[in-house]
Amino acid sequence: MSVITHLFLPHHTNNQRAKILHPSSLLVVLSLVLVFQMAVGKISYRYPRILGYASVIQPVQILTLTNQQRQSQGLPALELDPQLSAAAARKAADMFARDYWSHVSPAGTQPWTFITAAGYSYRYAGENLARDFSDPDSVVQAWMNSPSHRENMLSNRYRDMGVAVADGNLGGRETTLVVQMFGTRLGQAPATAAVGSAFTVKAQEVLPTSAPVTSPFTLTKIFSVSLLVLFAAVLLLDVVIVNRRRLVRWTSKSFAHFIFLAVVALAAITLIRGQII
Amino acid sequence: MNRIIFEKDFSRHPLHYFTLLCVQVIGLWGLFWYAHQPRMQLAIIISMGVSYVVWGIIHHYDHRDLHIKIIAEYILIALLAVLIFGTLLINS
Numbered sequence: 001m002s003v004i005t006h007l008f009l010p011h012h013t014n015n016q017r018a019k020i021l022h023p024s025s026l027l028v029v030l031s032l033v034l035v036f037q038m039a040v041g042k043i044s045y046r047y048p049r050i051l052g053y054a055s056v057i058q059p060v061q062i063l064t065l066t067n068q069q070r071q072s073q074g075l076p077a078l079e080l081d082p083q084l085s086a087a088a089a090r091k092a093a094d095m096f097a098r099d100y101w102s103h104v105s106p107a108g109t110q111p112w113t114f115i116t117a118a119g120y121s122y123r124y125a126g127e128n129l130a131r132d133f134s135d136p137d138s139v140v141q142a143w144m145n146s147p148s149h150r151e152n153m154l155s156n157r158y159r160d161m162g163v164a165v166a167d168g169n170l171g172g173r174e175t176t177l178v179v180q181m182f183g184t185r186l187g188q189a190p191a192t193a194a195v196g197s198a199f200t201v202k203a204q205e206v207l208p209t210s211a212p213v214t215s216p217f218t219l220t221k222i223f224s225v226s227l228l229v230l231f232a233a234v235l236l237l238d239v240v241i242v243n244r245r246r247l248v249r250w251t252s253k254s255f256a257h258f259i260f261l262a263v264v265a266l267a268a269i270t271l272i273r274g275q276i277i
Numbered sequence: 278m279n280r281i282i283f284e285k286d287f288s289r290h291p292l293h294y295f296t297l298l299c300v301q302v303i304g305l306w307g308l309f310w311y312a313h314q315p316r317m318q319l320a321i322i323i324s325m326g327v328s329y330v331v332w333g334i335i336h337h338y339d340h341r342d343l344h345i346k347i348i349a350e351y352i353l354i355a356l357l358a359v360l361i362f363g364t365l366l367i368n369s
Contacts, residue, residue: 023346026353030360037364130313132369142313217368224361231357250342252333252350253286256297260329263301264322264358267308271362273369276313 008234010241016249018234021257029227036223044216059085059163061136062180066153066161069144073154081183084162087118088179091127092166095177101170103127103277115183120160126152126182131175133274134215139178142276149276158182217273228265232258290336297332301325315366322362326355 002013010016019025043050060080067077091114100106111127128149133139143149152158162181170177235258242249287294304325311317333351337343 023349023353026350026357030353030357033357033360033364037367040368145312215368217365220365220368224365227361228358250344250347252347252354253336255287255294256329256333256336257354259294259297260301260325260354261358263305264325264362267305267322268362268365270309271365271369272312274313275315275369 008237010238010245010247016242016247017251018238020231020234021238021254033227037220040216040220050213057133057136057139057165057176057178059165062139062163062165062178063161065136065140066180069140069153075154075156076159078158078161078182081120081160081162083118083120084115084160084181084183085164086162087114087120088162088164088181089166090114090118091181092164092168092177092179095179096166096168096170099170101129101131101275101277103129111181115181120183121186122183123186123188124155124157124182124184126155126158128152128180128182128276130178130180130274130276131170133176133178138272138274139276142272142274143180146276152180152182155182157184159184159188215273221268221271224268225265228261228268232261232265235261286340290339293332293336293339297329300328300332304328315369319363319366322359322366326359329355329358 005011006013007019009018014022020029063078063080070077091111094105094109094114095101098105098107103111112122112125115122115125128143130139130142133142140153143153160183162183164177164179166177166179168175168177235254238254239258241247242254304321307321308318311321330348330351334343334348337347
């Protein structure tokens with residue numbers, strides 16, 4: 001009990017300030033965070049079945065969810081185009097081969113190059129990219145929350161869509177890329193609004209995959225949020241106890257630390273995995 | 278040197294704490310706005326940390342109790358927050 005009091009509460013043994021808030025202790029905690037991150041990186045690299053990422057994303061699910069969004073806006077459904085899907089697959093393969101995460105490759109290759117190379121002569125074309133998501137709903141929702149990606153998904157200029165989902169190593173990390181390409185062929189008229197149009201693709205059964213015990217993100221999130229909440233709680237207790245005991249100290253302001261760490265904790269709690277460009 | 282308890286400090290400098298809260302809430306809004314864009318989020322969390330240290334220096338300077346030890350405490354808390362959130366972004 002005395003150790004807990006010494007560590008987390010203002011007491012005469014810690015000069016009326018929780019030991020964990022002392023600069024020396026903060027340095028120790030900083031070191032622990034670094035060690036933890038290095039350990040997570042090593043374990044996820046050596047034992048991906050224990051600490052790794054698993055994604056269950058089928059291209060057809062992306063199409064279905066995209067069309068659901070379009071139909072909710074009174075737009076016609078897009079059709080899955082094999083040539084656009086082939087272009088998306090080549091783009092994903094190129095990103096892994098050249099190790100980049102961008103719409104334009106380091107060699108300057110534009111997305112449209114892949115579309116044309118796949119034999120799809122376009123009048124309009126667009127591309128959305130996502131990585132590190134574990135399920136299709138999160139991917140589509142992230143795109144819908146981004147104005148530029150949302151514009152692509154809900155554009156009435158497009159009639160076709162191609163999707164590729166590919167696993168590989170990007171920047172030294174195992175990841176899942178989702179490439180979504182939109183297009184309207186030369187000579188085709190852009191899509192017009194049509195309420196209640198049918199889906200063109202039926203949902204497919206999602207095959208079960210062997211998932212790791214947990215992901216590095218989940219583990220890091222539990223660790224990070226716990227640490228931030230612990231510090232915020234200790235600081236709040238510090239403010240209350242010091243004020244109640246009318247203690248006079250010459251230190252930094254615990255209430256200010258509390259505001260700052262509480263805001264960061266809130267951001268950490270609500271952080272969701274996955275990147276889009 | 279002016280050593281005062283929290284109640285007096287808060288009532289004497291409500292604007293200081295209000296400014297701190299506003300800056301951090303704007304940062305939080307930025308982190309939400311740039312969800313799924315880790316580079317932007319990293320830039321925002323670093324800015325939040327820097328602005329926090331600057332706030333601490335101004336606040337204690339105004340109190341006339343600014344000391345290198347106090348600045349170090351603000352820097353360490355800011356570093357801790359940035360490091361914790363940064364590791365989360367790396368794995369996101």
